[in-house]
Amino acid sequence: MVLAAVRKHRLEARVVLQSFDFRTLIAMKKLAPEIKLSALYSGPAKDFVAIGMEAGAGIVSPVAGLVTAEQVNAAHAAGLEVLPWTVNTPQEWERLVNAGVDGIISDDPAALIAWLKAKGKR
Numbered sequence: 001m002v003l004a005a006v007r008k009h010r011l012e013a014r015v016v017l018q019s020f021d022f023r024t025l026i027a028m029k030k031l032a033p034e035i036k037l038s039a040l041y042s043g044p045a046k047d048f049v050a051i052g053m054e055a056g057a058g059i060v061s062p063v064a065g066l067v068t069a070e071q072v073n074a075a076h077a078a079g080l081e082v083l084p085w086t087v088n089t090p091q092e093w094e095r096l097v098n099a100g101v102d103g104i105i106s107d108d109p110a111a112l113i114a115w116l117k118a119k120g121k122r
Helices: 002-008 022-031 048-055 069-077 090-099 111-116
Strands: 016-019 036-039 059-063
Touching: 002 022, 002 111, 022 036, 022 048, 036 048, 048 059, 048 069, 069 090, 090 111
Parallel strands: 016 036, 036 059
Antiparallel strands: none
16 A cells, blocks of 8 residues: 555655564565665664665664664665664764764754754755
8 A cells, every 4th residue: 555655646766665564674675676665673782784684675774772883884884874763862963973874863853954054964
């Protein structure tokens, strides 16, 4: 049903399917390999590259507390993006930006954008 809605509105190039259930991501990859996939993760500390491979996803979205610069660097070396969640404070934004993440999932995107602009990062 998700794929039908995406195709109906021709959003394949703009959609990122995120899921904690990697079976969903694997199924979507088989049906529509052109759609970006993001593996949401909140379990015990685990290698980001392993998460991406297990899910068949090009984006790893761990809970923010698991993010380190080393994990991000390893993911980037493997061709993966890192988009942690859900981060709402400038202190955490700073830590994640310094770790080299590709984006941040936040409940307050307007504040995050303002903070990034103030820091000259957007």
